[in-house]
Structure formats: C-alpha cells, structure tokens
Amino acid sequence: MYKYDSYDQEMVDARVEEFRDQARRRLEGSLSEDEFKPLRLMNGLYLQLHAYMLRVAIPYGTLNSEQMTALGDIADKYDRGYGHFTTRQNLQYNWIKLEDTADILADLAKVEMHAIQTSGNCIRNISSDHFAGAAHDELVDPRPYAELMRQWSSFHPEFTYLPRKFKICVIASEKDRAAMRLHDIGVQIVKNEAGELGARFYAGGGMGRTPMIAPMIRDFVPLDQLITYAEACLRVYNRYGRRDNKYKARIKILVHELGRDEYVRQVEEEFAHMLEQGVEPPREELERIKPFFADPAFEDGPKTLDRSDPDFALWVDRNTNRHKHDSYVSAVISLKPVGGIPGDATGDQMRLMARLAKQYSFDELRIMHTQNVVLPHVKISDLHALWTELEAAGLGSPNMDSIEDMIACPGLDYCALANARSIPLAQRISERFNASGKTEKLGELKLKISGCINACGHHHAGHIGILGVDKKGLENYQLSLGGSEAEDTSLAKITGPGFTEDGVIEAVDKVTDVYLAEREGEERFLDTYRRIGMAPFKEALYG
Amino acid sequence: MRVLTGNDLKTGDVIWWTGEGWSRHVDDAVDAGDSAEQILATEEAALRVNVPYVIEATREDDGSVRPAHIKDRIRALGPTVRQDLTLKPKDPEAIDWVI
Numbered sequence: 001m002y003k004y005d006s007y008d009q010e011m012v013d014a015r016v017e018e019f020r021d022q023a024r025r026r027l028e029g030s031l032s033e034d035e036f037k038p039l040r041l042m043n044g045l046y047l048q049l050h051a052y053m054l055r056v057a058i059p060y061g062t063l064n065s066e067q068m069t070a071l072g073d074i075a076d077k078y079d080r081g082y083g084h085f086t087t088r089q090n091l092q093y094n095w096i097k098l099e100d101t102a103d104i105l106a107d108l109a110k111v112e113m114h115a116i117q118t119s120g121n122c123i124r125n126i127s128s129d130h131f132a133g134a135a136h137d138e139l140v141d142p143r144p145y146a147e148l149m150r151q152w153s154s155f156h157p158e159f160t161y162l163p164r165k166f167k168i169c170v171i172a173s174e175k176d177r178a179a180m181r182l183h184d185i186g187v188q189i190v191k192n193e194a195g196e197l198g199a200r201f202y203a204g205g206g207m208g209r210t211p212m213i214a215p216m217i218r219d220f221v222p223l224d225q226l227i228t229y230a231e232a233c234l235r236v237y238n239r240y241g242r243r244d245n246k247y248k249a250r251i252k253i254l255v256h257e258l259g260r261d262e263y264v265r266q267v268e269e270e271f272a273h274m275l276e277q278g279v280e281p282p283r284e285e286l287e288r289i290k291p292f293f294a295d296p297a298f299e300d301g302p303k304t305l306d307r308s309d310p311d312f313a314l315w316v317d318r319n320t321n322r323h324k325h326d327s328y329v330s331a332v333i334s335l336k337p338v339g340g341i342p343g344d345a346t347g348d349q350m351r352l353m354a355r356l357a358k359q360y361s362f363d364e365l366r367i368m369h370t371q372n373v374v375l376p377h378v379k380i381s382d383l384h385a386l387w388t389e390l391e392a393a394g395l396g397s398p399n400m401d402s403i404e405d406m407i408a409c410p411g412l413d414y415c416a417l418a419n420a421r422s423i424p425l426a427q428r429i430s431e432r433f434n435a436s437g438k439t440e441k442l443g444e445l446k447l448k449i450s451g452c453i454n455a456c457g458h459h460h461a462g463h464i465g466i467l468g469v470d471k472k473g474l475e476n477y478q479l480s481l482g483g484s485e486a487e488d489t490s491l492a493k494i495t496g497p498g499f500t501e502d503g504v505i506e507a508v509d510k511v512t513d514v515y516l517a518e519r520e521g522e523e524r525f526l527d528t529y530r531r532i533g534m535a536p537f538k539e540a541l542y543g
Numbered sequence: 544m545r546v547l548t549g550n551d552l553k554t555g556d557v558i559w560w561t562g563e564g565w566s567r568h569v570d571d572a573v574d575a576g577d578s579a580e581q582i583l584a585t586e587e588a589a590l591r592v593n594v595p596y597v598i599e600a601t602r603e604d605d606g607s608v609r610p611a612h613i614k615d616r617i618r619a620l621g622p623t624v625r626q627d628l629t630l631k632p633k634d635p636e637a638i639d640w641v642i
Contacts, residue, residue: 026552033587033594049614049617049618050555050556050621051554095555097555098554098555099553412613412617418614421623421624424623424624473611473612473613474613475613
C-alpha cells in the first residue's frame with residue numbers, strides 16, 4: 001500500500017501543528033465558534049449530539065496493521081474504547097475532547113493517517129472497491145488511480161470551497177461493490193477496443209434528499225488525461241453549481257438542471273482548453289505510485305478445504321470472496337454480530353484484526369462501505385485458523401449480504417442531524433431474523449437504514465430501505481423497496497405511509513414473507529420485486 | 544419551562560444551566576424564563592458553554608426535568624443503544640424515559 005514520502009509527511013505534520021494552534025486559540029477565546037467551526041471541520045472534527053466527533057480518513061478503505069492498531073489505541077486512550085466504521089470507509093470516534101484533538105491527530109500522523117477533508121465542501125476521501133487488488137474479476141487494481149486522485153484532490157486550492165461536498169469513487173471491475181454510480185463522480189477503469197486502459201466517467205450521482213443515479217458522461221478517457229478530465233468536471237461544477245441553496249448545491253442538481261448533454265458539452269469544452277494548459281501530473285507520478293500496490297508474494301497452496309464443520313463451511317460460503325490467486329480468498333470480518341451495533345468495533349477488536357491481518361493477510365485490511373472489515377489476501381489453508389480466532393472474539397458472524405448485514409447510520413443515538421434512531425432497528429431486526437432462522441431462507445437481501453433524509457445509511461439503495469423521520473416529535477419510519485447500489489443501480493420506492501418502530505419491523509417481516517411466497521428459482525429479493533412490482537408488497541402491508 | 548443547554552467547550556459534554564453554573568445532569572436544570580437568551584450570550588462569551596440554545600421542557604412531579612423533544616432527551620441521557628455509556632448505566636428504565 002502507499003507509503004508517505006517526506007512531502008506527504010511534512011504536510012500532515014504541519015497540519016497537526018496548525019490545528020493545535022487553532023484549538024488553543026479557541027480554548028483561550030480568541031477564536032469564536034463561528035470562526036473555529038470551519039477550521040475544525042476541515043480537520044474532521046464535528047460537534048455531535050453528545051460530544052465532539054472525529055472522522056478519520058481511510059483512503060479508499062485501505063490500511064495496514066500498524067494503522068489499525070493505532071486506531072484501536074486511540075479508541076482506548078482518548079475515546080470510550082470503541083470506534084464506528086462508516087459507509088464512506090472511514091472511522092468515527094464519538095466521544096472526543098477538543099483539548100485532546102491535536103494529540104490524536106499527531107498520533108494519527110505517526111502512522112500516516114489524518115482527518116483532513118473528511119468534512120467541508122471539498123473533495124472528500126476517495127472511495128473504492130474493498131476487494132481492490134484481490135478480486136478475481138477486476139481489470140487492474142484501481143487503487144493507484146484512487147491514490148493519484150487523492151494526491152490531486154488533497155489541499156487542491158481551487159476545490160477547497162466548492163458549492164458542496166464532493167465524493168469520488170474509483171473501481172476497476174464490471175461488478176460494482178462500491179456504489180460507484182451514487183457518487184458525485186464515479187470512475188471505472190476500463191479497456192477500449194485497442195486493449196488500452198482508460199477511465200469511464202459518471203457524474204451527478206448521489207443519495208440524500210434528492211437521490212440520483214449518475215449518468216455516464218464519457219466512455220473512455222485516456223489514463224494520461226485522467227486528472228485533467230476530472231478537473232474539468234469539477235471546474236464546471238465549481239463555476240455553475242448553486243451556492244444559494246445548500247439543498248440544491250450538489251453536482252447532481254447541476255447535471256440534472258443543465259441536462260446531461262449540456263453538462264458534458266461544457267466539460268468537454270473545458271477539457272479541451274485544459275489539455276492545452278498541460279495540468280496533468282507527469283506520468284512518472286503514476287508510475288511511482290503503482291509499485292506501492294504491487295501484489296504481495298503469493299504462494300501456491302491448497303485450493304480446497306475441510307468443510308466438515310458446518311459452522312465454518314457456512315462462514316466460508318457467506319464471508320469469503322473469490323481471489324485472483326486460486327490459493328487465496330478475501331475474508332470478510334463481520335461487524336454485525338446478532339443484536340450488535342453495525343460498524344462498531346472496540347479497541348481490542350481493532351488490535352485483534354490488526355494482528356490477524358499481519359498473520360494471515362500480508363499486513364493489509366480494508367474497510368467496506370457496508371461497515372465490515374476485509375482481510376484481502378488469506379490463504380485457503382489458513383481460513384479455519386482465522387475463523388476460529390474470529391469466532392472467539394465475536395467477529396465470526398456468517399452474514400455477509402444477508403438481512404443481518406444491514407447498513408445503519410449512527411442515527412439519533414449519536415447524530416445531531418438525525419430525526420430518528422437507526423441502530424435499535426438494526427439490532428431488533430437482526431435478532432428477530434436470526435432467531436427465526438429466516439435469514440438463511442432469504443439469502444442475499446440488502447437492508448439499509450438511515451436516521452434522516454441525508455441518507456448516510458444508503459436507504460435509497462437498499463433492497464429494503466428504511467428512513468427515519470420526525471412525525472410531530474415522534475420517531476416514524478418510511479419503508480422503501482427495490483434499491484440497489486451494485487452494477488444494476490436503482491433507487492428504492494416508498495411503499496406508502498410510515499410506521500412506528502414496532503410497525504416497521506413487522507413490515508420488514510411481511511415484505512420478506514411476500515418474497516418467499518413469490519420467489520421463482522434462485523431469485524433474490526430484489527429480482528422478485530423487479531418482476532412482480534410493488535403491488536403485492538403494498539397489499540401485504542396496507543391491504 | 545425554558546431550559547438552557549449546550550456543550551462544554553473543552554470536553555464537548557452536554558451541559559445544562561442550573562441558575563448558577565452548568566451541570567451534566569438535566570435534573571439540575573432550572574427555568575431560565577425570559578432571561579434565557581441573555582444568559583446564553585453571557586455564558587458563551589465567557590467560554591463556559593459552546594453552541595448553547597434554549598429548549599422547552601417540563602418539570603415532572605418527582606422533580607425531574609423532561610425535555611420536550613426526543614433529541615434532547617437522548618442528549619440528556621446518552622445513546623439508548625449503549626446504556627453503559629449513559630448517565631444512568633444501572634437504571635433499567637432509563638431508556639424508556641427517552642422514548
């Protein structure tokens with residue numbers, strides 16, 4: 001994985017000291033909260049419901065054992081012994097003190113991490129496929145391109161005050177495991193007919209109060225023009241994106257209002273102009289980055305395993321992904337124990353995952369946008385030993401992509417923006433479906449829960465989505481069906497009137513009953529919904 | 544009653560105006576009445592509270608204070624999904640109070 005050079009390290013260290021001074025001035029009173037707020041947000045420090053919250057960037061979800069250990073140590077030393085992995089492949093600490101924050105940032109900087117650009121109207125942490133560099137179906141490892149974009153977008157002076165936040169995703173397979181088309185810009189590394197690598201661009205996707213699927217805006221951008229084209233996309237947005245209304249300020253609104261074709265025309269015009277200016281980083285920079293993502297020294301080994309333990313066999317079937325080397329798999333560590341809080345991990349669990357990564361996965365971990373952790377390169381012959389340790393630590397739930405593997409945002413239990421709680425629903429649904437044995441019958445079913453319209457819980461993209469709203473001071477939940485954030489991206493549709501907390505759990509049960517009754521062959525919930533439509537589900541819910 | 548709340552500048556802790564200072568316990572809160580806005584301005588300027596605001600609440604028969612909105616009840620208690628981290632970790636009925 002990428003290692004900082006002296007320039008990277010100096011930049012991050014300098015930012016820590018800058019923030020230390022800013023925090024000191026705030027604590028002394030020479031900065032007002034209005035003056036300090038944008039400064040702390042630029043360093044990922046929010047003021048949430050109970051305390052300050054610090055969001056730490058994990059570039060394209062990749063980190064090593066030393067970094068994961070540091071995250072666990074920070075959780076114990078400065079927080080309350082745990083952290084929360086987010087749907088942006090980041091980590092949030094919920095109980096941070098302002099007076100400690102500079103020291104935390106210094107501890108992060110020691111392991112080449114920071115919280116820069118995890119908030120504010122700038123280009124946020126670049127996200128990617130959590131199986132990047134390991135998946136059997138990828139064209140190339142997308143992370144060198146994500147890293148190039150990270151370097152380009154870090155402290156970019158022109159894009160520090162965009163109309164609104166800006167999220168970029170880079171993948172390199174036809175299978176979309178990163179919700180690429182629900183980003184402001186989605187980049188897919190592809191090959192053209194001549195066999196050359198290039199970038200397919202999508203722009204104007206997003207969730208929130210106005211969900212939109214990004215249209216493709218260019219089929220092929222040569223890789224030596226990747227940054228120039230991205231910059232052209234940003235320039236048009238920065239120039240014409242609305243600044244008068246934050247709810248209409250995202251690029252999706254601009255693309256929608258201009259129309260895809262007019263947006264593309266303007267980008268192409270800007271692109272042609274910028275090509276003449278020669279803003280593309282030298283090709284040597286990409287070549288410098290690539291070796292950091294070279295394959296580790298894979299060894300041939302057994303390709304089959306002993307499946308006599310049914311619990312182990314179930315975990316293997318559910319929680320491993322086919323690797324590009326046939327003696328390895330990628331193993332998913334579930335942060336969704338039955339009745340647990342999705343995405344939460346204790347300091348001890350983080351350190352354990354770090355040790356397991358060192359022992360079994362060439363020192364690498366990945367954070368999934370579904371709030372789990374991946375050991376990307378595990379020998380098939382090591383799987384049983386790995387599973388045994390995960391089981392003992394409560395991290396061996398065999399539930400990837402099942403209804404128990406739901407996404408849930410922090411909701412009203414932690415978030416100042418939320419209207420309703422998300423986590424209790426996740427806990428009750430996982431307990432209920434696990435106890436009844438229904439999870440196994442349902443197979444792949446992606447449930448996503450958001451506590452407000454900002455959609456951090458990706459409810460628009462859930463096979464089943466739940467949105468918490470405030471109804472006259474009471475929590476109320478809207479149910480929606482038919483969303484997907486995969487390569488078949490679609491937006492879920494609301495079923496009808498909302499439900500109470502108890503009511504929405506019953507409603508989820510009812511819609512899954514409809515699926516089980518109507519399912520044909522190997523259909524997933526989503527397939528059945530798409531075939532039979534909303535009517536049978538509405539009938540079961542409201543009929 | 545009109546109750547003042549905000550966060551401690553250094554720690555971020557949720558705090559409530561007691562009439563003389565700030566407490567982490569909502570039951571210590573007093574009715575600030577028409578003086579609420581002036582107290583907030585003074586206290587914020589003195590760095591004794593950060594991002595303060597006024598909420599509606601009621602004083603219950605047992606003397607406890609109940610914020611009108613669930614968001615402020617969760618702020619007053621702590622996350623309902625981690626009772627061990629609330630101000631009442633050993634009270635099995637504490638979460639019910641929020642809802």
